[in-house]
Amino acid sequence: MSQLKSLRGMVDVLPSETHIWQAIEAIAYSHFRRAGISEIRTPILESTELFARGIGEETDVVGKEMYSFLDRGERSCTLRPEGTASVVRAAIENGLLNKGAQKLWYAGPMFRYERPQAGRQRQFHQIGIEFLGLGNSRNDAEVIGIAWNLLKDLGVQGLVLEINSLGNNEDRKEFRSKFVAWIESHIEELDNDSRKRVRSNPLRIIDSKDKGTQSLLAHAPKLKDSLSEESKTRFSNVQKYLKDLDIPFKINNNLVRGLDYYDHTAFEITSHQLGAQATVCGGGRYNRLINQLGGPSTPAIGWAIGLERLILLIKNASKDDPKGKAAHLIEQKKPDIYIVNRGNEAERKALVLSQHLRSAGLKVELDYSSSAFGKQFKRADRSGAIWALVLGDEEISTGQGRLKCLKEEYFGDKSKNNEKLFNLDDLESLITEIDQSKKLN
């Protein structure tokens, strides 16, 4: 009998990690709330056509990375590879766009059928925002700023923001015909991947990592030279606003991104710490997408952060600075009290006490083992609790429980008798005592 395993590239998030996810989510939600961004939850499964039409038939994501299958009604379904298409579909379908601009966020799993490697899984998680109906270039800076400030607040170090302008649709059409004409006359100098893209998706040739292709491109027509005056102004405004916000950025004219729906501003936030999968946040403006999916012509911009990659960065930052924000996020919350208990009556009382103390807001671990006091103290110590609360036959007969401090940095070393008695029927003073100690922690 072979061991049952999760599917390739599908990863369990275990209890030793989930608190990190929760901490990140809590901080992100707080940023969104303060920016007036509301949550939207859309299905994980959508019709294949949504992504094919939204992301673009010729993209890699649609062409070779989708988790698609036929359901029992022979409909082609796809596990969402990204969030934007679903959000746009939901906004159109539910008439949200008739209610003015929509500032939305989402979080959840995404699926791409790829070979797993560092920072890349088949099921991964994104948290993202989409601003629908907001076409001003100030919105571009605001949206980028939200990502930048969130990452900063999470204590992540060494990030680089790169931006580019892809112009509008006409700009790109003009560029494409110039570029294709030029590149076709140099086709034998291109790398294999780029050669295939000349017809299907020529813009992607620009960000090829192939050295030969890159040096060839030095002589090719440039996208930025095809931008209209309006597009150029828009792009320089975005830069101006980013400077106002003190957000450092680099212009990368080769940044085109792999999804077809982007217009004007495209951006990525990367870290060299992530190896080959360097992008932790990617996004851009998509002014045509809503119309293309059947909605009213509506400008929009958004981004997504990859949570697994973000967590890699937070762990790195925590190593570099064990006292910093990132380290704080990673830290497991220790119990306030560990209840050492033994004997029938004492164990009954301990159960009741644990509930009362938890109701009072304390984090309480109850020892279930009935094993020797020595063993229980050892576990109490390992749990990291500040206090041990001791209940045995003796305490039951006297009606006085014992509260013992386990942290010598607070209450002197072990040889001193750092135990206090408390009345088992009066928990008020006990709780007060413990609450005070938490201020020391």
Added chain:
RNA sequence: GCGGGCGUCGCCAAGUGGUUAAGGCAGCGGCUUGUGGCGCCGCUAUUCGGGGGUUCGAAUCCCCUCGCUCGCCCCA
């Protein structure tokens, strides 16, 4: 999808054809039937990712397969 590396207990590992598969950490029990952080003692892999094969004999060699990992591609 393509190329390189790897896969021995929950974790870190030694072992590269020969009778019982080191060790450390963690866990559990004891020394100490009521007091922790130290110490000592004991227990914890019929089995080396899985399946086949070669051999008197395989964790060690061969084939297949699964998974992880690094790079390509792509993206978060």
